[in-house]
Amino acid sequence: MTRCIIITGAGRGIGRATAQRFAISGDHLVLMDRKFDNDVADLDRTARAAGGSVIAQTGDITVAQDVAALISTALETHGRIDVLVNNAGILLSRETTQTTMDEWNRVIAVNLTGTWACIHAALPTMLTQKSGRIINVSSELGLIGFPTYAAYCASKGxxxxxxxAIAKEVAQHGVLVNSVAPGPIETHMLKYDTIEFNDETREQLPIKRFGQPDEIAAVIEFLAGPGGTYMVGQIVSPNGGAAI
Structure with a gap:
């Protein structure tokens, strides 16, 4: 059966790499991002060649109407939701005393509340189906913390x-919920929105390099596929040894 897979934050980085992997598998993809940096026509061609399809729509996971539209598109087009990949997120690197309440609220709204909103919208369908996978992209910083990242760490934690919590609630109904907690991955966000992207940080990693988006996409694909059938509430952290 060709699966219907929703991916948020699919315009670039980990989300885009994940969409590419599922397109190759011939899945039906419903993608959302605030903007798409690259044309999705190539993804659609790849998916269609394998028996799938791609729908991309712009939206913000902090806007209830956008989340509702995303879920509606999946159900109206494919009649089911098999996998939800909650990848959309933002980063803030600022000393705690310099962080404003608006900045704090925005990070929590996108990374935590937005993720919850997508789960809240998709879960009823999965419960009715008695099947589904939910994969939340968190961060290794949500496990270990990091100076000047309090808002981000709190949101990902x-x-x-x-x-x-949700994994324990819904596993008995056939819905498996897990999280991927990446370490430093060479994406636009790491390069331009963080102080971590430098030679010193890279050399401190046991593997001596930053990760690539497809390395995280591979873990997401695993959790969404046959290998993930006994994974419940797990936090899988491909991080190059940043957190051991």
Missing amino acids: GVIAMTK
């Missing part, structure tokens, strides 16, 4: 705790 919240995603990790939420993953465990």
Whole structure:
């Protein structure tokens, strides 16, 4: 059966790499991002060649109408939701005393509340189906913390705790919820929105390099596929040894 897979934050980086992997598998993809940096026509061609399809729509996971539209598109087009990949997120690197309440609220709204909103919207369908996979992209910083990243760490730590709670709630109904907690991955966000992208940080990693988006996409693909059938509430952290 060709699966219907929803991916948020699919415009670039990990989300885009994940979409590419599922397109190759011939799945039906419903993608959302605030903007798409690259044309999705190539993804659609790849998916269609394998028996799938791609729908991309712009939207913001903090906007209830956008989340509702995303779920509606999947159900109206494919009649089911097999996998939800909650990848959309933002980063803030700022000393705690310099972080404004608006900045704090925005990070929590996108990374934590937005993730919850997507789960909340998709879960009823999965429960009715008695099947589904939910994969939340968190961060290794949600496990270990990092100076000047309090808002980000709090939001991703919240995603990790939420993953465990919902996993315990719905596994008995056939819905498996897990999280991928990447370490430093060579994406636009790491390069331009963080102080971590430098030679010193890279050399401190046991593997001596930053990760690539497809290395995270591979873990997401695993959790969404046959290998993930006994994974419940797990936090899988491909991080190059940043957190051991």
